[in-house]
Amino acid sequence: MEFHETRLDNGLQVVAERAPGVHSVALGFFVRTGARDETDDVSGVSHFLEHMAFKGTARHSADDVNRVFDEVGAKYNASTSEEVTLFYAAILPEYLPQTFELLADIIRPALRVEDFEMEKKVILEEIGMYEDQPTYTAYERLMHTHFAGHPLGRSVLGTNASITALQAEQMRAYHQQRYAAGNILLAVAGNFDWREFETMTHKLCDAWPAGSPPRPVPEARPTGGMCLTRKQGSLQQHVMQMAPAPPSSSPWRYAADLLTVVVGDDTGSRMFWELVDPGFAETAEVGYNEFDGSGAYMGYFSCEPDEALRNIERVQAIYDDVNKNGVTEVELAQARNKVASRIVLRSERPMGRLSSLGHNWLYRGEYRTVADDLATVRSMKTDDIRKLLELYPLKQTTTSSVGPLETLAGATA
Amino acid sequence: MPEQQIHTQTFPNGLTLIIEPMADVQSAAFSLMVPAGSNYDPPGREGAASVLVDWITRGAGDRDSMQLTNELDNLGLQRNEGVGNSHLSFTGATVAESLPAALAIYADIVQSPHLPDDEFEPARIGVEQSLKAIEDEPRQKVMIELRRRCYDAPWGTPCEGTLEGVRRLEPGDSRELFERCAGPRDAILGIAGKVDVPATIDLVGRLLGNWKSKPAATYQSGPRGATRDHIHHDSTQTQIGIAYDSVPYHDQGYYAAWAAVSVLSGGMSSRLFTEVREKRGLCYSVYASLNSLREEGRVLCYAGTTTERAQETLDVTLRELIRLGEGIAPDELKRCQALAKSSLIMQQESSSSRASSIARDWYHLGRVTTLNEVRQKIDALTVPMLLEHIRAHPAKDFTILTLGAQPLEVNLGVS
Numbered sequence: 001m002e003f004h005e006t007r008l009d010n011g012l013q014v015v016a017e018r019a020p021g022v023h024s025v026a027l028g029f030f031v032r033t034g035a036r037d038e039t040d041d042v043s044g045v046s047h048f049l050e051h052m053a054f055k056g057t058a059r060h061s062a063d064d065v066n067r068v069f070d071e072v073g074a075k076y077n078a079s080t081s082e083e084v085t086l087f088y089a090a091i092l093p094e095y096l097p098q099t100f101e102l103l104a105d106i107i108r109p110a111l112r113v114e115d116f117e118m119e120k121k122v123i124l125e126e127i128g129m130y131e132d133q134p135t136y137t138a139y140e141r142l143m144h145t146h147f148a149g150h151p152l153g154r155s156v157l158g159t160n161a162s163i164t165a166l167q168a169e170q171m172r173a174y175h176q177q178r179y180a181a182g183n184i185l186l187a188v189a190g191n192f193d194w195r196e197f198e199t200m201t202h203k204l205c206d207a208w209p210a211g212s213p214p215r216p217v218p219e220a221r222p223t224g225g226m227c228l229t230r231k232q233g234s235l236q237q238h239v240m241q242m243a244p245a246p247p248s249s250s251p252w253r254y255a256a257d258l259l260t261v262v263v264g265d266d267t268g269s270r271m272f273w274e275l276v277d278p279g280f281a282e283t284a285e286v287g288y289n290e291f292d293g294s295g296a297y298m299g300y301f302s303c304e305p306d307e308a309l310r311n312i313e314r315v316q317a318i319y320d321d322v323n324k325n326g327v328t329e330v331e332l333a334q335a336r337n338k339v340a341s342r343i344v345l346r347s348e349r350p351m352g353r354l355s356s357l358g359h360n361w362l363y364r365g366e367y368r369t370v371a372d373d374l375a376t377v378r379s380m381k382t383d384d385i386r387k388l389l390e391l392y393p394l395k396q397t398t399t400s401s402v403g404p405l406e407t408l409a410g411a412t413a
Numbered sequence: 414m415p416e417q418q419i420h421t422q423t424f425p426n427g428l429t430l431i432i433e434p435m436a437d438v439q440s441a442a443f444s445l446m447v448p449a450g451s452n453y454d455p456p457g458r459e460g461a462a463s464v465l466v467d468w469i470t471r472g473a474g475d476r477d478s479m480q481l482t483n484e485l486d487n488l489g490l491q492r493n494e495g496v497g498n499s500h501l502s503f504t505g506a507t508v509a510e511s512l513p514a515a516l517a518i519y520a521d522i523v524q525s526p527h528l529p530d531d532e533f534e535p536a537r538i539g540v541e542q543s544l545k546a547i548e549d550e551p552r553q554k555v556m557i558e559l560r561r562r563c564y565d566a567p568w569g570t571p572c573e574g575t576l577e578g579v580r581r582l583e584p585g586d587s588r589e590l591f592e593r594c595a596g597p598r599d600a601i602l603g604i605a606g607k608v609d610v611p612a613t614i615d616l617v618g619r620l621l622g623n624w625k626s627k628p629a630a631t632y633q634s635g636p637r638g639a640t641r642d643h644i645h646h647d648s649t650q651t652q653i654g655i656a657y658d659s660v661p662y663h664d665q666g667y668y669a670a671w672a673a674v675s676v677l678s679g680g681m682s683s684r685l686f687t688e689v690r691e692k693r694g695l696c697y698s699v700y701a702s703l704n705s706l707r708e709e710g711r712v713l714c715y716a717g718t719t720t721e722r723a724q725e726t727l728d729v730t731l732r733e734l735i736r737l738g739e740g741i742a743p744d745e746l747k748r749c750q751a752l753a754k755s756s757l758i759m760q761q762e763s764s765s766s767r768a769s770s771i772a773r774d775w776y777h778l779g780r781v782t783t784l785n786e787v788r789q790k791i792d793a794l795t796v797p798m799l800l801e802h803i804r805a806h807p808a809k810d811f812t813i814l815t816l817g818a819q820p821l822e823v824n825l826g827v828s
Binding site: 021022023024053062063066067069070071072073074075081090091092102118119121122123124125127128129131133134222233234235236265267268269272273276277278279282283302303304333334338340341342344345348349361380 | 415437438439440477478482483484486487488489490491492506507508511518535536537538539542543545546548549551646647648649650679680681682683686687689690692693694695696697698712717718719722739744748751752753754755756758759761762763764765
């Protein structure tokens with residue numbers, strides 16, 4: 001492993017991890033923009049813009065973009081979250097130059113009006129598709145309720161109304177502001193030559209406009225609440241919950257990760273034994289979501305509707321016990337083994353390393369090797385978990401539920 | 414690509430072990446296939462195998478359910494249990510040093526499970542709940558129901574079981590299935606990653622070499638569902654499933670069939686994505702894939718779109734499927750070949766995908782195709798070969814299922 005880092009004059013940051021033994025190379029542009037950086041009148045624009053990148057540039061038509069990526073056999077795509085828009089590709093090393101060139105081109109798309117109107121239809125279909133998925137509905141409303149009044153409460157997809165009303169001109173203005181070079185990180189992992197990559201980066205990205213748009217990151221102070229959405233005809237009740245957890249910059253994030261593995265991993269966790277193994281829930285998990293300036297424990301279970309209230313009580317009993325007594329040495333040792341093995345497996349592919357490399361730099365400005373991560377995980381003690389729980393106890397602060405129930409825990413649909 | 418080393422060994426009891434050592438990874442993975450799949454579910458008790466694959470891990474050898482799960486978790490094993498038509502499947506991956514201990518536990522799971530009565534009901538309820546979860550996921554539901562209508566039973570019957578079947582199940586049903594079917598005959602164990610071959614052969618011989626053989630099990634066949642059907646569902650989108658005949662994996666025309674489907678739905682420049690989504694904006698998700706059982710193959714195609722645009726989506730999709738036989742540009746084939754090349758090479762970075770792939774090859778072919786061999790076959794494809802395949806297996810006699818607020822019309826005369 002060999003690490004390199006540089007910054008262009010316009011502010012574009014570049015991080016690279018070379019692993020010559022692997023067969024492929026993965027690269028990605030991490031744009032520090034997402035739903036939280038939007039305003040009401042452009043709700044959903046970050047995600048829509050991510051789609052528009054594939055609809056062509058001044059030099060490439062939409063057909064060209066997809067064709068050229070396919071010609072080199074690239075595994076490529078893009079994603080948009082509350083905080084990051086990511087454009088990435090994994091390819092064989094010999095195709096790095098043309099893939100890099102195309103990827104760098106598409107994040108400055110032409111935004112032609114006819115393409116914009118056509119892609120709008122696809123976005124509306126995507127919204128329709130997610131509307132039919134109870135877990136997505138539960139997540140949208142959970143974020144909206146938990147982060148009420150905070151930028152993280154904004155919807156990634158936007159609504160039918162906001163997307164329908166959106167104009168290409170508004171997207172251009174958003175792009176000009178948010179896609180300034182200082183707001184973008186370029187990361188590359190796998191089999192490549194650093195010198196050549198650095199030269200290409202200058203050639204492709206030096207002319208990009210400079211700029212570092214602001215992003216306020218106050219820590220959210222959720223007041224909590226309950227949001228019940230009735231979905232007739234649905235057979236299961238879906239319950240999703242959040243409570244405050246350490247933000248992405250916090251040194252407690254590793255402890256938070258291990259804690260949620262002990263409490264809510266998909267096998268062998270407390271929630272598994274109390275809810276899933278006896279058949280009270282089809283699935284029951286809790287995980288740790290880190291955001292810029294804020295964090296959240298996110299729990300989820302789905303079950304027979306008439307078991308939902310008792311499951312909420314079962315989860316509370318688990319949380320009460322853990323908050324009071326912490327976790328056992330045996331539980332923590334098991335969680336360390338699980339997490340360590342996941343780190344090793346994930347890092348075998350350049351695509352897995354790209355994600356870790358990019359997010360570590362974007363959120364914390366740090367480079368961490370696989371060995372660093374393993375050492376940190378192995379160093380965690382039950383006392384660390386106890387201290388974490390004092391700062392961020394497990395709670396059911398906010399609940400969003402979707403299913404056939406008309407009332408649940410005092411809330412009415 | 415460097416030539417892979419593949420070692421195979423069939424033990425006297427019928428179990429086949431396939432090992433692929435990988436130089437550049439730190440992990441090891443396995444895929445264990447046990448011939449007790451859903452085809453052997455007793456009639457009216459669909460789901461017996463699906464419940465068995467959960468129940469079977471609830472205690473084995475000298476470990477009770479909790480000890481067993483704890484031991485696997487302590488090994489850091491990322492695991493999955495599933496049920497297919499012919500086999501139960503157990504897969505796992507972890508750091509290479511932990512593989513022998515994990516295999517020892519799985520050897521107990523398949524040879525000496527406790528199958529305790531008091532753990533049956535939780536396992537059964539778990540399966541019932543996951544079937545209900547599928548009812549709430551229309552995209553998944555339509556493809557499961559499409560299979561039921563394009564393959565004869567039991568091959569088309571949902572491997573996960575049916576709600577009616579699972580509600581009727583008793584411990585005796587799944588236990589009987591285990592006793593009758595779960596043995597080393599036709600069982601396959603694929604192992605890939607950082608492993609020592611002689612030591613692994615020796616280990617598996619000790620763990621599973623004495624697994625007692627059973628006579629080959631049989632199953633009953635039955636009819637498939639209607640070729641045109643609609644399932645009412647109150648949803649924003651209408652889900653469209655289309656199937657037509659193709660060839661199975663062992664057929665010599667398989668790679669031509671694969672490339673033809675790849676022209677339709679390989680990358681984002683493929684025909685369905687371009688015509689249905691990019692040019693018309695009719696849907697977010699549209700795809701076709703080649704599905705292979707051991708003796709039969711189908712092209713399965715999916716599109717999901719809002720109800721008012723569903724008719725146009727179906728018309729355009731069918732038109733593209735039929736139009737494929739009219740001609741394919743050399744560039745289209747070249748792009749499929751490029752995609753195949755990178756997929757094949759990148760497979761070498763993942764012990765899990767190699768372990769599953771070698772076990773699957775053995776099931777379908779009785780041998781393992783090396784990545785170089787696959788690549789040569791794909792590179793040798795020409796447009797006339799693809800067109801010849803399409804002439805022999807044209808897109809016609811469609812099975813079409815829709816799920817949504819309104820049924821659609823099938824307009825095959827469209828041009």
